[in-house]
Amino acid sequence: MNVLGRITAMPDLPEPLEGLKEIAYNLWWSWNPEAAELFQELDPALWKRFRGNPVKLLLELDPARLEALSASGYAARVQATREALRAYLEARRTKRGPLVAYFSAEYGFHSSLPIYAGGLGVLAGDHVKAASDLGLNLVGVGLFYHEGYFHQRLSPEGEQVEVYEPLRPEELPLVPVQDAEGRPVRVAVEFPGRLVHVGGYRVQVGAVPVYLLTTDLPENAPEDRQITARLYAAGLEARIQQELVLGLGGVRFLRALGLAPAFFHMNEGHSAFLGLERLRELVAEGYPFREALELARASALFTTHTPVPAGHDVFPLDLVDRYLGGFWEKLGVDRDTFLGLGLEEKPWGPVFSMSNLALRTAAQANGVSRLHGEVSRNMFRHLWPGLLAEEVPIGHVTNGVHTWTFLHPRLRRHYAEVFGPEWVERPEDPETWRVEGLGEAFWRIRQDLKLFLVREVRQRLYEQRRRNGEGPARLREAEKALDPEALTIGFARRFATYKRAVLLFKDPERLLRILKGPYPVQFVFAGKAHPKDEAGKAYLKELVSKIREYGLEDRMVVLEDYDMYLARVLTHGSDVWLNTPRRPMEASGTSGMKAALNGALNLSVLDGWWAEAYNGKNGFAIGDERVYESEEAQDVADAQALYDLLESEVIPLFYAKGLEGYSSGWMSMVHESLRTVGPYFSAGRMVRDYLALYERGALWEKEARARLEALKAFAEALPAFHALGVRPEVPGDLTLNGGRLEVGAVLEGEVPEGLRPHLRVQLVVRRLGGGLEVVDLEEVAPGRYRTAFLPTRPGSYTYGLRLALLHPVTGRVEWVRWA
Known part of the structure; x- marks a missing residue:
């Protein structure tokens, strides 16, 4: 047959069981055993065959089975479960915190929606579920891969064979995103010589909507429809295409929905192009590039999950030129300034690093365990020349798991x-x-x-x-x-x-x-x-x-x-x-x-x-x-x-x-x-930790807007900082017997007014057994500074003097000049 189209006939459920459809289209069922058991009971064999997909189950189930159950006690359980879902949503109608847009290239919500490869995606799914449980004001953005991630087959010798199966969105708990008039929401992303159109599906995860973008649309050329076919598609060109759709297209899709997030969270560097789109928007509103960058940075967070440099996405500069050539003009800067946002020097030459872009367009960043935070600070310390590793502004929020998803129902009840x-x-x-x-x-x-x-x-x-x-x-x-x-x-x-x-x-x-x-x-x-x-x-x-x-x-x-x-x-x-x-x-x-x-x-x-x-x-x-x-x-x-x-x-x-x-x-x-x-x-503890970062970032963004003139003066004066110097007046090596280390410093150079409130002269003391202390020197005369330092405990120490410049909004040391 020459196929002209496809139709999906949705089931006409008996009135007592109508609640099944409402439950099926909210992934809340996936972490509430009473809800999941309703579907499993319909047909255990089909439930397992369809990997626990309730929508597919309802499409394939014998209607006679539904009719029989509608006249039994099963109907009352359906009604009770639907009421439990509604009560859950009603209790979270009033949201906590600023509106946060959470971007991730993969989400592991459930095995029936295989748009995840592993831990990163499952972590993203747990983040969204916990945000729902806590009533956070959050929306998710990702990609719908219509061939998903591969199913693995092993030969007797252990050879891995990848098998891809097409996913039909109408057979999944996905709803096409439409505007108020019922028309599909569409945005476009500029690619070389063409526009790529982007649509989306909404998956409801408890009280949190997640928008999954797709290019598999009739408006697009066949090759562009394949951009969102497979998770982590092979090849640099396929990757940059996916990441442009996620980053640029994701922000534009939220705008088309009328959403104005106060904060953006990048889960790994795949979505870092969103920083460029936010800069473009702010410059279009009339903000100069430097002020636009400060506003965008203040309200963004980058979470890195990668402990080795080779794991971070990088693209050749010629590929970036091909796909983003001319984008710098929309930001009011030249090519070098634009590329500088993501520039990374490799032994074979310069490349464009998505992690560097994320770090340069987000004022907050974190690793995903205490040890990983330390590893990340050392990995990226070159982006903050002169700072000690401990001072690199990358913290950590240790991962957690969504308790109700991964705890077995019998143990949960016990x-x-x-x-x-x-x-x-x-x-x-x-x-x-x-x-x-x-x-x-x-x-x-x-x-x-x-x-x-x-x-x-x-x-x-x-x-x-x-x-x-x-x-x-x-x-x-x-x-x-x-x-x-x-x-x-x-x-x-x-x-x-x-x-x-x-x-x-x-x-x-x-x-x-x-x-x-x-x-x-x-x-x-x-x-x-x-x-x-x-x-x-x-x-x-x-x-x-x-x-x-x-x-x-x-x-x-x-x-x-x-x-x-x-x-x-x-x-x-x-x-x-x-x-x-x-x-x-x-x-x-x-x-x-x-x-x-x-x-x-x-x-x-x-x-x-x-x-x-x-x-x-x-x-x-x-x-x-x-x-x-x-x-x-x-x-x-x-x-x-x-x-x-x-x-x-x-x-x-x-x-x-x-x-x-x-x-x-x-x-x-x-x-x-x-x-x-x-x-x-637990993901609950984890998301509470992130909520504190979201709220801090939203406050920083408000403060940045209120201090735009000061930020402008600071940015204009910043180059002069690198011409300043500090001359130490110190005793050199010294043995202290209960006394203090007396140090002085002379500031050399003219300090611009825009920098003066944020400039410090600091004594930095490191204990060889571990520990770091930073002490501000007091200005005792114009340009002359002194302090007397008393070690907090015995031991061997090294010390140094430096000029430190604090960021006007975050108050963190971000620029230093050592004596």
């Missing part, structure tokens, strides 16, 4: 019974986690969840082998894989070489002794390698090969097609969650938080979130925080530490079972893990 109603209302409050009440009933639930994991593994392994044409004996083995009573260790994450999935095989003989020892231990692995990460794919293949080589397929299983559903099954059912990144390359990691929330213990390198969560009693730490001379030395040391932990701590403690059927020592550690991880490493 915790509510044991901890009380205060826990349901305030899960971020440590006082509500009354973990001492968890005992035998909790352990029975944990064992049931492990049994479910084992059954899921067997079913998936059977299908995996059947599809690969493996023989009957191999299929029978799959049906018996794993032991529901054995200590089960989960490892699931993106397959990248720095995550070291094969670290267990560093000493195969020792690993075999552990696995063939008196106590059964088994491992479940899962994860995708990026389609273009050949090294990651090779690592995955190596893992499968080693498992076969050493005859460990009865103790080690590698599952394909890791997604949010499988992640929940694994974190719900594992006893131990293994994480072996090469420190300090894990920005945060969140899978261990999810496992801990469900009663598993973490066995992890002290990297990312675990470096600040581990307290010696709430899990196991692999290795220490030292720096190694080589990767090989680090691998050997960490592998030996891992074997030692398994042999002497993890396995003996797990199997030291008493009459109640579990180890009391193990349970004590689980209690401590829940008490310390559950409340703090």
Whole structure:
């Protein structure tokens, strides 16, 4: 047939069940078990086949089934759930904080909407869900990839094959965005020699709308319709096209909806072009470029998730010229000034860095764990010449997970019974986690969840082998894989070489002794390698090969097609969650938080979130925080530490079972893990931290608008700062016996009036054992400064003098000249 079009006939639900449609189109159902169970009950097989997609389920369900249920008690449950959804939304009608536009290239809301690749997207989804729970005034912006992210197939040898399946938006909980007259909302983005038209879909996530942009429109040429086809499309040109649509198109789409966010949050650098669009708008309103830049910066935040320079998007300057050539004229600046916003010098020449652009157009920036904040300050300190690493204005907000999405429903109900109603209302409050009440009933639930994991593994392994044409004996083995009573260790994450999935095989003989020892231990692995990460794919293949080589397929299983559903099954059912990144390359990691929330213990390198969560009693730490001379030395040391932990701590403690059927020592550690991880490493706590940054940025933006003349004078005078100098008057090396360090300084040069209120002469003192103190000198005569410094504690110190210039709005030191 010559297809002329497509139609989708939406189901005509019986009147008592009409609420199902309202529930289906709000992803609130995905973190409310009573709602999800309504859909699962309709047809459990279809529910699983459609990856838990309620819209597709309603489209395909036998109408007779709906008619039968409409005359049963099921109808009352539908009505009660719809009322619960409406009550949830009504309670959040009054919003908290400024209107925030949250931009992310991927969102992991649920496995039925596969527009996420991994942790970054799931974190974005959790951010939006927690913002909804807290009633934040937030809208999300992203891209709708109509081929999504790939499904993974593994050959018997462990070769990864990527399979893309087209997504039909009418079969998903998406609504086309229309204006008041019912016309599709459209904006355009300038590409070389043409306009690319951009439309969008709204996905409602509780009380938060998220707008997913698409170029798959009849108005566009076939090649332009493919811009938003696949998440992280291959090639630099495809990437810059997607990021222009997200950044420029995203801001324009919000404007077309009549939205005027007071604050913009860039989740990674993919959306950093939004800073250029905001600058263009402000210049068009009549603000000179420098003032426009200050206004845009004040009301923007950049969150980086990448701990290595190679992970940040950069584009050749000629590609930027081709796609943004002439954009600088709209900003009233020349090409060099424009490119300077993102310029990064590489060994092979200059490039345009999206992270640099984000940092130069946002006054606030953060890493996603305490350690990652430190790594990021060192990575980007070249953008603030002369500042000490501690002073680089990049902080940290440690990631958290959305409690209600990742906590198993049975445990959720059990915790509510044991901890009380205060826990349901305030899960971020440590006082509500009354973990001492968890005992035998909790352990029975944990064992049931492990049994479910084992059954899921067997079913998936059977299908995996059947599809690969493996023989009957191999299929029978799959049906018996794993032991529901054995200590089960989960490892699931993106397959990248720095995550070291094969670290267990560093000493195969020792690993075999552990696995063939008196106590059964088994491992479940899962994860995708990026389609273009050949090294990651090779690592995955190596893992499968080693498992076969050493005859460990009865103790080690590698599952394909890791997604949010499988992640929940694994974190719900594992006893131990293994994480072996090469420190300090894990920005945060969140899978261990999810496992801990469900009663598993973490066995992890002290990297990312675990470096600040581990307290010696709430899990196991692999290795220490030292720096190694080589990767090989680090691998050997960490592998030996891992074997030692398994042999002497993890396995003996797990199997030291008493009459109640579990180890009391193990349970004590689980209690401590829940008490310390559950409340703090939650998306609720995380989003509260971000709310403080949003509110501060909104105040900064108001202050910047009120002080535009002062900002103009400051900007005009700023070049003169670099002609100033400071002459020290110091004693050099000195031993203090209860006395003070007397220092003086003479300011050299003429200070413009525009800089004078913001200029400081400072003594900077660093204790060799750690610690930094900064003391402002007092002006005792025109151009002459003095202070007397008393160390706060004994020790060895170094000191220096500098001129420091504070930003007029943020009050932070951003420019220095050292004596």
